[in-house]
Amino acid sequence: MKVAKFGGSSVANAEQLRKVGNIIKADPQRRFIVVSAPGKRFKSDRKITDMLIELGEVHCNNGQTDEYVYPIMQRFNEIVEELNISGEILESISQSIQSILHSKNSDPEKMDALKSIGEDSSAKILSAYLNHIGISAKYVNPQDAGILVSNEPGNAKILPESYEKIYNLRDSEEVLVIPGFFGYTKNGKLITFSRGGSDITGSIVAAGVKAGLYENFTDVDSVFSVNPAFVKDPQKITTLTYKEMRELSYAGFSVFHDEALIPAYKDEIPVCIKNTNNPEAPGTYIVSEKKPSEKCVVGIASDTGFCSIYISKYLMNREIGFGRKLFHILEDEGISFEHAPSGIDDMSIILRESGLPIAKEKKILQRIQADLHPDLISIHRNLAMIMIVGEGLVRTIGLAQKATTAIASANVNIEMINQGSSEVSMMFGIKAEDLDKAVKSLYHVFFE
Ligand SMILES: Nc1ncnc2c1ncn2[C@@H]1O[C@H](COP(=O)(O)OP(=O)(O)O)[C@@H](O)[C@H]1O
Numbered sequence: 248m249k250v251a252k253f254g255g256s257s258v259a260n261a262e263q264l265r266k267v268g269n270i271i272k273a274d275p276q277r278r279f280i281v282v283s284a285p286g287k288r289f290k291s292d293r294k295i296t297d298m299l300i301e302l303g304e305v306h307c308n309n310g311q312t313d314e315y316v317y318p319i320m321q322r323f324n325e326i327v328e329e330l331n332i333s334g335e336i337l338e339s340i341s342q343s344i345q346s347i348l349h350s351k352n353s354d355p356e357k358m359d360a361l362k363s364i365g366e367d368s369s370a371k372i373l374s375a376y377l378n379h380i381g382i383s384a385k386y387v388n389p390q391d392a393g394i395l396v397s398n399e400p401g402n403a404k405i406l407p408e409s410y411e412k413i414y415n416l417r418d419s420e421e422v423l424v425i426p427g428f429f430g431y432t433k434n435g436k437l438i439t440f441s442r443g444g445s446d447i448t449g450s451i452v453a454a455g456v457k458a459g460l461y462e463n464f465t466d467v468d469s470v471f472s473v474n475p476a477f478v479k480d481p482q483k484i485t486t487l488t489y490k491e492m493r494e495l496s497y498a499g500f501s502v503f504h505d506e507a508l509i510p511a512y513k514d515e516i517p518v519c520i521k522n523t524n525n526p527e528a529p530g531t532y533i534v535s536e537k538k539p540s541e542k543c544v545v546g547i548a549s550d551t552g553f554c555s556i557y558i559s560k561y562l563m564n565r566e567i568g569f570g571r572k573l574f575h576i577l578e579d580e581g582i583s584f585e586h587a588p589s590g591i592d593d594m595s596i597i598l599r600e601s602g603l604p605i606a607k608e609k610k611i612l613q614r615i616q617a618d619l620h621p622d623l624i625s626i627h628r629n630l631a632m633i634m635i636v637g638e639g640l641v642r643t644i645g646l647a648q649k650a651t652t653a654i655a656s657a658n659v660n661i662e663m664i665n666q667g668s669s670e671v672s673m674m675f676g677i678k679a680e681d682l683d684k685a686v687k688s689l690y691h692v693f694f695e
């Protein structure tokens with residue numbers, strides 16, 4: 248049996264949902280369906296989740312919400328009308344929104360509940376549509392499915408006891424349609440995963456029901472070796488290992504959530520990324536092992552929005568506890584970091600800029616100054632990270648040189664390199680404004 252997850256682009260409108268219906272009909276093994284909220288129908292369109300977040304923000308700031316509810320209901324109205332299914336679903340979506348807005352819950356609780364409306368409504372609409380076209384289907388709320396999560400609003404983690412309950416879903420005769428992106432705490436509180444988290448739900452359900460395959464339907468034929476925003480028609484990847492995909496998705500391949508691999512990986516359930524608009528295309532398989540290939544690099548991922556804290560102190564290497572004290576300050580201030588390359592007298596901490604807002608900067612610098620007495624400390628913003636990924640990296644001679652030459656030939660200065668901490672990846676930090684030319688040059692050297 249298979250779990251099929253359909254992303255926002257696959258449920259964006261009635262036309263897309265008809266394609267989803269055909270895909271489910273074409274394979275009786277597709278028994279567990281996980282859906283996202285309606286996504287963008289065209290480039291400048293808005294995702295329903297973004298509209299719901301905006302509604303939540305207006306509500307929490309005591310603003311007038313009617314004009315924010317209206318366009319959300321319009322989108323659902325259009326879908327329901329075009330699919331010719333019962334208008335009762337619309338009534339229940341509208342009631343759910345109003346009861347959240349009028350509840351006595353805290354703002355973060357209301358926000359997560361509002362965010363879940365997109366996925367929840369998609370699942371109700373799809374299950375009604377499947378029945379309409381003759382497929383016996385049932386909507387299942389994540390609480391009834393057994394998806395138990397930690398109490399971290401907007402950033403839930405699955406609780407291990409969930410899997411046993413999810414296994415019981417196998418007994419169902421009907422196709423089960425489960426909304427992605429959220430679960431419930433043991434106390435029954437609704438909590439969402441991080442953004443893009445419907446991929447996580449799909450993987451959890453696949454692991455729970457012990458599926459033979461987790462299909463992740465999106466709007467591209469495969470995972471490409473580089474983000475198609477940088478290079479036109481990049482090379483397709485046919486097979487990736489879990490390790491490679493985790494590094495790539497963490498470093499910017501937004502096609503699949505980086506946290507979504509773990510549940511599938513633990514149970515060795517293969518994942519296949521497929522295209523709803525072209526389901527015949529073979530897609531990309533993510534598996535635990537693959538045959539060694541002549542290609543040592545499978546992908547080049549990149550992302551912007553990073554900054555670094557650079558600290559220099561003579562004899563840092565001999566000062567016992569220096570690193571611990573520094574990390575303690577970050578922990579104390581609730582700041583997580585991504586990388587921490589260090590030298591004899593120097594250390595850089597790479598963070599997401601969102602984790603170190605300008606307002607916090609002064610306090611952090613003061614605390615580091617007071618506790619660690621560095622010779623020099625500075626913060627560099629607007630950085631981008633490029634990650635070169637491949638299982639063959641460890642056994643390839645001259646790869647770092649090839650990469651640095653490619654970046655140099657694009658006339659880009661490398662701010663930092665992190666190699667060796669992961670066996671399957673090599674990281675370069677550069678100025679964000681140089682990203683486009685550096686990635687193009689790397690792609691040219693490794694793939695063209
Ligand atoms: N390396 C990559 N390979 C394929 N797609 C990528 C890659 N990097 C970024 N993407 C983007 O990911 C998009 C699909 O992810 P997403 O928008 O989350 O889809 P969905 O709406 O199905 O959840 C693609 O349209 C593509 O623009």
Ligand SMILES: N[C@@H](CC(=O)OP(=O)(O)O)C(=O)O
Nearest residue numbers: 254255283296442443444445
């Ligand atoms: N709708 C949620 C969760 C999700 O996974 O969406 P998508 O499948 O469109 O990436 C979000 O936008 O974050």
